[in-house]
Amino acid sequence: MRNLTPRQKQILDFVTKYSNKKGYAPSHKEIGKHFNLSSTATISQHLQTLTGKGYLKREKHQKRNMEIKSLETLISVPLVGTITAGEPIETYEIPEKISVPKNLLSQQGEHFALTVNGNSMIGEGIFSGDTVIVRRQDTAKDGDSIVALINGSETTLKKIYKEKNGFRLQPANPELKPIFVKQLEIQGRVISVIRNLETLVNKINCGDVLETIRKIPDNSVHLAITSPPYNVGKNYDNHNDKMEYSDYLDWLYKVWQETKSVLVSGGRFAINIAPTGIKDFVPIHHDFIAQLRKLGMKFRTEIIWYKQTMLKRTAWGSFKSPANPHIVPSWEYVLIFSKDQDRLDGDNGMADITKDEFMKFSDGFWQIQPERHRKGHPAPFPEDLIYRLVKFYSYKDSTVLDMFGGTGTVATVAAKTGRNFIHIDVSPQYCKIAKDRLEKEINQGKLV
Numbered sequence: 001m002r003n004l005t006p007r008q009k010q011i012l013d014f015v016t017k018y019s020n021k022k023g024y025a026p027s028h029k030e031i032g033k034h035f036n037l038s039s040t041a042t043i044s045q046h047l048q049t050l051t052g053k054g055y056l057k058r059e060k061h062q063k064r065n066m067e068i069k070s071l072e073t074l075i076s077v078p079l080v081g082t083i084t085a086g087e088p089i090e091t092y093e094i095p096e097k098i099s100v101p102k103n104l105l106s107q108q109g110e111h112f113a114l115t116v117n118g119n120s121m122i123g124e125g126i127f128s129g130d131t132v133i134v135r136r137q138d139t140a141k142d143g144d145s146i147v148a149l150i151n152g153s154e155t156t157l158k159k160i161y162k163e164k165n166g167f168r169l170q171p172a173n174p175e176l177k178p179i180f181v182k183q184l185e186i187q188g189r190v191i192s193v194i195r196n197l198e199t200l201v202n203k204i205n206c207g208d209v210l211e212t213i214r215k216i217p218d219n220s221v222h223l224a225i226t227s228p229p230y231n232v233g234k235n236y237d238n239h240n241d242k243m244e245y246s247d248y249l250d251w252l253y254k255v256w257q258e259t260k261s262v263l264v265s266g267g268r269f270a271i272n273i274a275p276t277g278i279k280d281f282v283p284i285h286h287d288f289i290a291q292l293r294k295l296g297m298k299f300r301t302e303i304i305w306y307k308q309t310m311l312k313r314t315a316w317g318s319f320k321s322p323a324n325p326h327i328v329p330s331w332e333y334v335l336i337f338s339k340d341q342d343r344l345d346g347d348n349g350m351a352d353i354t355k356d357e358f359m360k361f362s363d364g365f366w367q368i369q370p371e372r373h374r375k376g377h378p379a380p381f382p383e384d385l386i387y388r389l390v391k392f393y394s395y396k397d398s399t400v401l402d403m404f405g406g407t408g409t410v411a412t413v414a415a416k417t418g419r420n421f422i423h424i425d426v427s428p429q430y431c432k433i434a435k436d437r438l439e440k441e442i443n444q445g446k447l448v
């Protein structure tokens with residue numbers, strides 16, 4: 001159960017043992033008593049996460065106030081080793097047993113699990129650090145993902161295709177070449193993949209947003225905060241900030257889709273955006289709102305971030321005349337959405353916002369100076385903006401994601417306030433800035 005936190009694993013173990021013994025699942029109250037947790041909201045949150053990850057099945061309105069209908073049977077599968085393309089499987093002397101939900105196995109046959117090392121199967125959604133569940137079998141169909149032994153000792157994880165004089169072993173990664181072999185020994189077929197959240201959490205993940213976000217297990221992020229490129233021709237390290245507007249929106253729509261998937265029920269999404277263009281006004285924020293509503297996200301509010309930058313005016317239009325005067329945006333928006341439900345369940349003991357902060361932040365007009373001192377990036381967040389969002393919308397211990405992380409403002413504030421973070425950015429240069437910043441401010445040399 002590599003994608004569960006220790007607490008989730010403990011709760012799952014308790015529910016499993018209880019259900020096996022009594023034939024029915026424990027109530028929230030019983031779970032709370034066992035773990036000394038007074039908040040049923042916290043228990044609900046854990047059960048929801050376990051359900052989202054496929055470990056539990058729940059049905060509402062059952063007797064004894066229970067929501068758990070039946071426990072998905074967990075099957076113990078040996079984790080036999082690590083597979084790295086082109087090398088023999090590094091087997092563990094004593095295979096660790098992992099519990100896998102029955103629905104991740106095939107109905108019949110013997111199964112084993114392997115930890116994957118390397119990027120040769122990313123096109124199939126198998127990433128380095130993931131665990132694959134393999135059904136032991138010695139035959140396969142064209143296009144199956146298989147574990148095969150080639151040249152007597154090399155083991156590899158690839159897609160298999162029959163060729164005239166042998167087999168083509170095709171990586172699911174366009175950057176890697178296929179291998180052609182006359183003979184091979186099929187050891188098993190990949191049935192399912194278990195994502196490993198630990199490989200991404202509290203790390204600076206340098207890579208493309210869509211490739212990286214797809215590695216995050218569904219239902220595992222409590223708050224996403226981001227500011228995408230605004231498509232105004234800013235000089236980013238390696239991103240084209242002047243795309244066709246429709247391509248730009250299509251690209252971001254995919255990012256929003258993935259963001260929704262990784263959010264827990266009740267998880268929040270805060271997008272910072274501003275209308276662009278003064279003469280040729282582009283209401284990007286309207287388009288984002290329409291996109292997110294189309295995706296079924298609930299639009300909760302908009303915060304006005306008043307930047308107090310009017311002193312630096314450059315565009316007046318028809319000065320002192322109503323002929324064609326321009327309004328200069330001196331503000332940006334933070335648009336707030338939530339997934340499935342308004343409420344983010346959690347332990348109120350982990351709510352760390354003070355009364356004064358709550359009173360101040362719940363007024364949606366936020367006067368915050370833009371960040372002027374951070375060097376090496378054209379558009380960093382001011383820390384205060386992120387601090388307010390993190391404190392207002394998440395509990396301590398929540399996981400906060402920034403898909404366009406830049407200089408690591410979200411990561412830094414999340415870490416400073418006792419949250420976990422997932423930082424993604426495509427630029428190695430900005431990732432280095434973010435990593436150095438975290439090293440300096442938080443980890444004092446301990447960041448990996």
Ligand SMILES: C[S@@+](CC[C@H](N)C(=O)[O-])C[C@H]1O[C@@H](n2cnc3c(N)ncnc32)[C@H](O)[C@@H]1O
Pocket residue numbers: 207208209210226227228229230236237238239377379380381403404405406407408409410424425426427430
């Ligand atoms: C508006 S900036 C975010 C700045 C950030 N909020 C901060 O505090 O530094 C947008 C970021 O998106 C990143 N970006 C652009 N294209 C990307 C992609 N395809 N995948 C991941 N990040 C990307 C850019 O490198 C840039 O750092």
